[in-house]
Amino acid sequence: xxxxxxxxxxxxxxxxxxxxxxxxxxxxxxxxxxxxxxxxxxxxxxxxxxxxxxxxxxxxxxxxxxxxxxxxxxxxxxxxxxxxxxxxxxxxxxxxxxxxxxxxxxxxxxxxxxxxxxxxxxxxxxxxxxxxxxxxxxxxxxxxxxxxxxxxxxxxxxxxxxxxxxxxxxxxxxxxxxxxxxxxxxxxxxxxxxxxxxxxxxxxxxxxxxxxxxxxxxxxxxxxxxxxxxxxxxxxxxxxxxxxxxxxxxxxxxxxxxxxxxxxxxxxxxxxxxxxxxxxxxxxxxxxxxxxxxxxxxxxxxxxxxxxxxxxxxxxxxxxxxxxxxxxxxxxxxxxxxxxxxxxxx
Numbered sequence: 001x002x003x004x005x006x007x008x009x010x011x012x013x014x015x016x017x018x019x020x021x022x023x024x025x026x027x028x029x030x031x032x033x034x035x036x037x038x039x040x041x042x043x044x045x046x047x048x049x050x051x052x053x054x055x056x057x058x059x060x061x062x063x064x065x066x067x068x069x070x071x072x073x074x075x076x077x078x079x080x081x082x083x084x085x086x087x088x089x090x091x092x093x094x095x096x097x098x099x100x101x102x103x104x105x106x107x108x109x110x111x112x113x114x115x116x117x118x119x120x121x122x123x124x125x126x127x128x129x130x131x132x133x134x135x136x137x138x139x140x141x142x143x144x145x146x147x148x149x150x151x152x153x154x155x156x157x158x159x160x161x162x163x164x165x166x167x168x169x170x171x172x173x174x175x176x177x178x179x180x181x182x183x184x185x186x187x188x189x190x191x192x193x194x195x196x197x198x199x200x201x202x203x204x205x206x207x208x209x210x211x212x213x214x215x216x217x218x219x220x221x222x223x224x225x226x227x228x229x230x231x232x233x234x235x236x237x238x239x240x241x242x243x244x245x246x247x248x249x250x251x252x253x254x255x256x257x258x259x260x261x262x263x264x265x266x267x268x269x270x271x272x273x274x275x276x277x278x279x280x281x282x283x284x285x286x287x288x289x290x291x292x293x294x295x296x297x298x299x300x301x302x303x304x305x306x307x308x309x310x311x312x313x314x315x316x317x318x319x320x321x322x323x324x325x326x327x328x329x330x331x332x333x334x335x336x337x338x339x340x341x342x343x344x345x346x
Contacts, residue, residue, distance in 0.1 A: 089101035199296075239251060
């Protein structure tokens with residue numbers, strides 16, 4: 001069991017949306033399963049880990065509380081767990097700290113960074129009442145996609161201005177986030193989807209939006225859009241997943257939750273729990289740097305697995321999400337992974 005010390009003054013309703021996700025389950029929801037692995041203590045000296053209670057970017061603004069926790073960790077030689085949310089995330093350089101974030105570039109992240117999944121609700125509890133079942137393998141792979149993907153000068157200009165706005169805020173110190181080069185995600189996504197649509201030997205079922213979540217404004221429209229999205233994932237064995245503004249894809253985890261097969265465009269992503277999950281056994285990774293076209297890479301994968309392996313892969317992906325990528329289960333895996341990391345480092 002890991003004993004955690006934090007500043008409970010921040011575990012209030014006003015900070016609920018920015019709290020460290022593990023503390024959300026321990027303090028707000030009081031998840032009994034997690035109590036077998038973690039315990040909140042009120043004395044830093046007996047703790048195993050000091051935890052910054054809310055998103056680093058917010059917490060650092062509370063200088064007194066921030067400095068106090070940092071000093072306690074240093075005084076008692078305790079590692080610090082830091083959560084940095086949002087699309088970009090932030091790499092801190094605090095000694096003896098571990099960062100939890102959604103994305104980033106694998107080649108630039110060190111071993112003290114833990115990538116978190118996007119924690120999504122179980123689609124079979126609301127959008128897909130029919131429950132999980134695997135699809136039979138067809139001769140041609142069927143690829144689905146519902147989302148924001150639009151090309152054109154206007155869209156490019158809009159995304160470029162958004163990037164310059166972020167860059168200005170970062171330069172002026174208004175936001176804390178890692179530097180990123182301009183990546184017009186919806187335009188690139190539209191281009192890759194167009195190439196797949198033109199590929200012979202593929203069946204595509206794409207619904208392209210001009211705006212995120214189809215620009216919905218009412219709750220009813222949101223429900224309709226969400227239902228259409230999950231119906232598309234459920235009815236297609238594969239779903240195309242590529243990064244957004246940040247270098248990660250929420251759709252990737254939604255696809256696994258449905259028990260389908262994500263097609264991940266390789267953009268130097270680091271995936272969660274990569275020390276214990278062999279991701280090559282669960283997903284298709286497409287590489288734009290290869291000579292083979294994206295369509296050819298997709299067809300090669302589809303033809304490399306048997307009918308039975310195809311169905312078992314879907315079952316395996318649903319099981320992976322249930323056992324490793326739901327929030328409480330993820331942090332149970334982190335409990336063991338962290339202890340192993342600490343033991344390895346001496």
